Amino acid sequence: MRHLPFALAAATLTLAALPAHATPAEYGEAMFRLATERGCLACHALQPGAKRADGLPPIAPAWVDIARRYRDDPAASERLTRAVMSGSNPKARHWAGKVSEANMPPNAGVVTLREARALVNWILVLVP
Ligand code: HEC
Structure with missing residues (x-):
């Protein structure tokens, strides 16, 4: 997973969940870890992938999309x-x-409002 484009996460955001000195790479890694721990990546992927083997569409929109x-x-x-x-x-x-x-489903049981906002702000800059 380390090859993912963490550096794409621009440094312009409020680093809500991180110390102010975090680099963009550290920020991207921390957010990716948070998304994994909170279960978001069970349904979402960062990048749009190929069609699933069964031909069905992906469960959830890719975050880059x-x-x-x-x-x-x-x-x-x-x-x-x-x-x-x-x-x-x-x-x-x-x-x-x-x-x-x-x-x-509602994620309020697994993320705090602050974490949800941090994840969304991270997602919104995942644009190449
Ligand atoms: C059980 C599967 C599932 C999980 C877990 C999940 N999502 Fe989603 N997510 C979806 C689906 C499906 C959609 C598309 C909903 C729609 O069509 O309006 C979506 C849409 C979104 C959107 C776009 C909403 C919009 O209005 O366009 C964001 C942002 C998002 N998810 C973030 C997250 C984050 C952050 C987490 C983890 C805290 C998460 N999701 C966990 C399935 C999931």
Whole structure:
């Protein structure tokens, strides 16, 4: 996993979960670890992958795709943080047709608000 493009995570963000002296690489690694520990990566991948062997779409949108979609939206950080905490709305899927029928369950039981915000802000800069 170490070859992943951690350096893409720009240093311009608030390093909420880290000491202020963290380098971009340390920041990326810490956020990747947090995402792994909180179970996000059971459904999400950083990079869009090949189709699954069974031909079905991926379970959840790749985070690079999420970053591409929302990077120019100044309200995205707050809105996506809320979506992570309370889960996706089954009646208003944002990725309908692109990913599986699964919903994102509420993650409020596994992440704090601060962690969710830090993860979302990290995701939003994962744009090549
Ligand atoms: C059980 C699978 C699953 C887990 C675990 C999960 N997600 Fe998701 N996530 C999804 C699905 C499915 C969607 C697409 C929802 C939609 O179409 O609106 C999604 C969407 C998102 C979005 C985009 C929301 C939008 O409105 O476009 C973000 C950001 C996100 N997830 C972050 C996270 C983070 C951070 C975690 C870990 C704390 C996490 N997810 C855990 C399945 C999951």
